[in-house]
Amino acid sequence: MAHIHKKMKNGRPYYYVREMARVDGKPKVINQVYLGSPARILEMAQGKSDLPSKLQTQEFGSLWLANLVEQEIGIAGIVDGIIPQAKGAGKPSIGDYFLYAIYNRMVAACSKRAMPEWYKHTAIQHIRPVQISELNSQKFWLKWDQVSEEHLTSITEEFFRRVNEIEPPASDCFMFDTTNYYTFMASQTDSKLAQRGKSKEGRNWLRQIGLALLVDRDKRIPFYYKEYKGNCHDSKVFLDVAGDLFSVMRKETADDTSLTIVFDKGMNSEENIAAIDAKENVHFITTYSTYFGEKLASTKLDLFTPLDTEKNKKLIENDKHDDLLQAYRTTGEYWGKQRTVIVTYNPLTAAKQRYGFEKRLLKLQDFLFEMQSKVSRGTSHWRNKATIEKRYKERCAELHLPSDIYKVEISVIDGALAFNFKKNYYKIERYIERLGKNILITDIEDWETEEIVQASLDRWAVEEGFRLTKDEEQIAMRPIRHWTDSKIRCHIFTCIAALTLLRLIELRLRRAGLNITAKTAMQSMRQLHSCLLFMPKKKETVRMLEDPDDLQGQIIRTFGAQIVDGVLQR
Template identity: 35%
Template sequence: MAGLIKQMVNGRPYYYAIETKRVNGKPRVVSKKYLGKLDDIIRKVTEPPRPSSVKSREFGLSAALLTITDKLGFVKLVDDVVVKRNQGATVGQYMLVAACNRCSAPTSKSKIGEWYESTVLPRIQNIDPKLLTSQRFWDNMDLITQEEVTELQIALAKRVVEIYQVDLRVLLYDATNFFTYIDTTNPCTLPQRGHNKQKRTDLRQIGLALMVSREGGIPLFFDVYQGNDSDPVEFDRLIREMIQHFNDLFAACDDLTIVCDKGNNSQKNLQTVDTSPLHFVASLSPSHLKKILTVPLKDYQDCRQERLKSTT
C-alpha cells in the first residue's frame, strides 16, 4: 500500500512516498522515496519535466533560405528540367541542400551530411543526413548537362526578376578566379593555370563571372569558365550570351546599363558594346586619360543630381 508521510527535520517539513506491506503478519515500510519540500512536489506536478539533455539546431538562416526557394519554386524548377528515376531524394532537393550549405556554412561535399544534421532541415525536408554523402552529390550533379544548367539559369533569373521586381536599369559586372586542389593529371578542362588573384600560380584555377543588381546585389547572371581565359575574352562571351538568352527581359527595361572595371577593355569588347542594345559605364586606366590628368582638381565640380551624389 502506498502512502505519503511528512517528517520534520530541523523544524522543516519534508515529504516521502512510502510503500507498506505485511511482513510476518505485521505492517512494514518496504520502500521509501524522498519527494522534497511541498513546493518541490507542486512544481514537479504542475511543470513539465526538464530534458535530460539538449541539442540545439540552426534554424533562422535555413528557414529564411527555404522560404525564398519555396517562393521561387526552386526544387520543382530543377526537377522539371533534370530527369531522374524515382529513387531517393530528387536532383532539385540535392541542389537545394548544396545551395543552403554554400550560403550558411560552406563545407566539402563529404561534410554536408554532418552540417545538415546540425540544422532544422532534416525535420522539414525529411531527408536522412546519412544519405547526403559526397558520392550521392556527385551522382546527382552528373545528371545535369551544361545545356540544362543554362536552361535553369535563364528560368531562375527571370523568375527572380518577376517575383522580386528586381530593378534592371543598372547591373554590376565583375570576374574573378579561385584556385583549386584538382590534380594536374585530372583530365577536366575547366581548371587551368593562369594569373591567380591569390598568387597561387602553382595550382589550377577556375574563373567565375558574375552580374548582380545594383539594388541589393542580387546575383542574376553568371558564367564559370576556364581558368586561363582572360577577363576581356570572358566579358565578350558573357555579354553576347546575355543578349541572346535574356533579350526579352532586357527589352522590358529602358536604358539598361552595365557597370564594369577597366580589366575588360579591349578593341573587340568596345565593338561589342557599341553594337549591343545595352549601355555601359567602364573605367579607364590613367594612361588613356593623359589630357584629363593635367586638369587641376579645383576645376572639377560635384555632380548635382541625387543619383550621382559623391561623384565628380
C-alpha cells in the same frame, strides 16, 4: 552568481533563478530561468513534476529562414522537371541534392563529406525532412554525374526567370565584373575549366576557375553568371558572353528603354566597345587606365569641381571640405568615336595611395643599395649586366612601381662593373599626380556628371557579391572540392543560388526597416534553437522553440510569423 528571485503577479508569487554579473561595473541580470509557482517548485522537489527526462537542441532559425525564401522558387522542382528521374531512384532526388547543398551554403558552408554530420545537429527534419545519411559525398557525386552542361544551363535560366518574377529589376543599369577562384587541383587532373592564369589573389601557381557575374544596380540581385577557363582574359570573356548579357538585360525591360552596363578597365577592348556600339539603346560606363591616359590623369586640380553627391553633403555637414570627391568633365575620341570623359579625384584615396607609394619607394631604395653593394663586391651571380637589369625590373614589378622611377646606370670601370642610381624626380612627380584619380569613359551624353560617377561607384554591388562567395563561412565557393568540370559547374550554381537567396532575404529585411546584412541575419537566426523534449510520463516527445531575442523576433515578424509559447505561428 545565481539566486532565487520572487516576482508578484496578480497577487501571486512566482519564482525565477537569476544569474547576476557586473557589466561595466554595475550588477546586471545576465540570465533568468522561470521556475514557477511555489506548488510547482514543491512538485519538482518531490519528483512529481512532469519534467522531461532529457532534451535535445537543434539549430532551427537559419534553416527555417532559408527554406521559407526558397519555397517561393522551388529549386528542387526546377531541377527534377528538367532532369528525368531514373526508375526506382527514390528520394532524395537530384533536385533535393541541389537544394540541401544550397541550404548548407546559405548557413554554414562545409564539404559534402561533412554535410551529414552538420545536418544531424539541425532541425532539418522538422523543416524539410530528408534521409540525412543519404546526403554524403558519394551520393552527391552519383547524382550530380547525371547533370549535363545543357541541363544546368536550362536549370539556371529557369531559376533566374523565377527570381525575376519575385524581384524584377528596379533599374535599367547593370553591373558586370569577373573574378577567379584558385583550386588545389593537381596538374595531371583532367579539367578544361581549371587552368593556370593571373590569379586575382596572387596565387598564379595554382589552377583556377573564372566567374563572370551580372547584377542589377539597385537591388544587387544576380541575374546572370558564367563560369569560364581560368586562363581566359577578362576582355575575351566579355566578348564571349556579350550576347547573353544583352539578352538578360533586355528581357525585363521594354525594347525602347535605354540600358547601361558598367564594367572596369580590364574589359574595355576595341572589340567589346564595338559590340556595345552595335546594340541599339545599350550604353556603357567603364574605367580607363591612368597609365594609358597619363595626360588626363595629370589634369591640374584647379580644373576640378566638387560633386553634388550624398557623401559629399555629409562631408560638408561635418566641415570636411578638403575630403570632397571632385570631378573634371571633357570629351575625347576613344575606340573610334567621340565619348564623354570624366576624371575624378578623391583626396582621401590620394593620401592613402601616397603613403603606400612612399613605403614601396623606400623598399625599392633599400633593394638598390643592396644591389649596389653586391655588384661592387663582385658577388657571384651579380656580374652580368643583363641579369642585374632584369632583377631590378622584377623587383619593381613586385612592388607595383614603374622601372623608370629611378635612373639606374651600370658601367664598367677598370674591368669591373659599377652600379649607380638616382631618383627620377620628373617621373615621380608625374606618378604622384595620378594618385587618387580615376578616369571614366562613357557614350552617354545626357547624364549629369554626378549620375555617371555614381553609376561607376555602384560597381561595388557586384564586387560585394564576389566577396561573399569568397567568405570562408558562408557560400564559400572555394576551396572547390570537386575534380571534374561537370561537378564544378553544379557547385558554382549552388553558390550563386545561395548568394541570390541571401540577397532576397536582405531586401525583405531592408524594406521592413531592418538595415542588416543577410549574413548578420543568418548568424542571429542560427542561435534560435528548436528543443526536443522527451516526456516520460506522457510517453511522448514535445518540440518547442526558444524564446527569440529582439533581433530574431524582428526577423521572424518580417517574414510573417511569430513564436507563441514555443510554437511558430504564421
